[in-house]
Ligand code: ZL4
């Protein structure tokens with residue numbers, strides 16, 4: 593831990609709020625805000641807080657939420673109350689208003705506070721970037737990419753990412769959004785579908801009938817009308833079960849490398865959903881902490897203003913490992929931290945193994961079968977290269 597010092601020549605800020613982490617979606621719901629507490633405790637155990645500017649994020653105001661969301665939706669979100677007897681089975685709610693109250697997006701105590709704290713952290717991160725007080729801003733409580741203008745979806749109620757990007761667009765001509773959550777970043781894609789100032793790129797498991805949300809095909813690239821400025825500005829990387837670190841790294845580097853060259857973004861927003869890790873309760877990939885973190889390393893290399901958001905991640909011990917490693921990459925101490933978890937880490941037994949980098953065998957026993965033939969990955973890169981011929985900075 594003594595090896596952790598402030599990065600030279602740049603600033604990293606870290607945005608969180610313990611009040612957000614105490615909320616509960618329900619006993620057996622996969623989304624556990626407590627994973628943020630576990631992540632933070634590992635990050636602090638490594639001494640990384642001394643290398644960053646640490647902020648308790650505030651709640652976003654109604655007006656800030658309304659920069660993207662409809663006031664009808666916000667007014668309803670602000671007044672609905674959880675039912676006295678929680679209902680779990682989906683078919684028992686015939687008409688959900690704004691998709692609120694089903695099993696994916698339940699109504700729980702303090703829901704509005706939870707949402708405004710997530711968005712507040714994302715906005716604080718964006719403002720540290722635009723005021724040039726930070727070069728990299730981290731908000732692991734953000735990244736809720738499925739929320740729509742007037743609809744909750746897939747555990748997401750308020751789209752903190754869209755709100756943060758709208759803030760960046762007040763200062764920067766072009767923003768690149770990259771999403772490595774195992775699910776398609778549909779809410780962010782839709783929000784910026786008709787503009788050429790935001791390019792959205794999502795890597796995800798794609799199986800239209802069997803995996804949520806079912807969108808994000810390779811040829812879903814924005815409005816089909818060539819006169820719409822958003823045409824060609826949505827990039828989708830549909831993947832299958834079992835993709836490995838090596839394959840993901842090859843894809844990520846060649847696709848993001850080409851995009852940065854062509855689109856010339858002024859800032860990058862990276863959604864680091866940790867459900868793309870091996871062993872995730874909802875995920876299907878074979879990514880390790882190293883492979884997930886390699887995406888953060890690659891993005892940092894461009895030296896552009898960078899925001900790191902969280903997102904999915906349903907096996908809390910692995911979420912905490914990934915976001916800890918990625919925080920270390922942001923501050924540049926990744927080669928100085930011990931791969932053995934610090935002795936004094938709170939809840940150390942939660943981690944099962946005492947390493948930051950468990951092997952696939954340790955995580956899964958038997959790794960998931962890889963259903964991504966190399967030839968298909970080459971076709972994906974080829975399609976995207978051709979798509980980028982239509983993109984100009
Ligand atoms: C659960 O155990 O695929 C919710 C959701 C609640 C508690 C008990 C209720 C049992 C898995 C998921 C009934 C659950 C039925 N509980 C859920 C089409 C579906 C309708 C809802 O990472 N049922 C919907 C959403 C996805 C669907 C993924 C990812 C978010 C993010 C960013 C969102 N929805 C089928 C499923 C459980 C539950 C167990 C669940 N829901 C798994 N996948 C979904 O991208 C944060």
Ligand code: CA
Pocket residue numbers: 771772773774775776777794795796
């Ligand atoms: Ca994704």
Ligand code: ZN
Pocket residue numbers: 773774775865867903904905
């Ligand atoms: Zn996800």
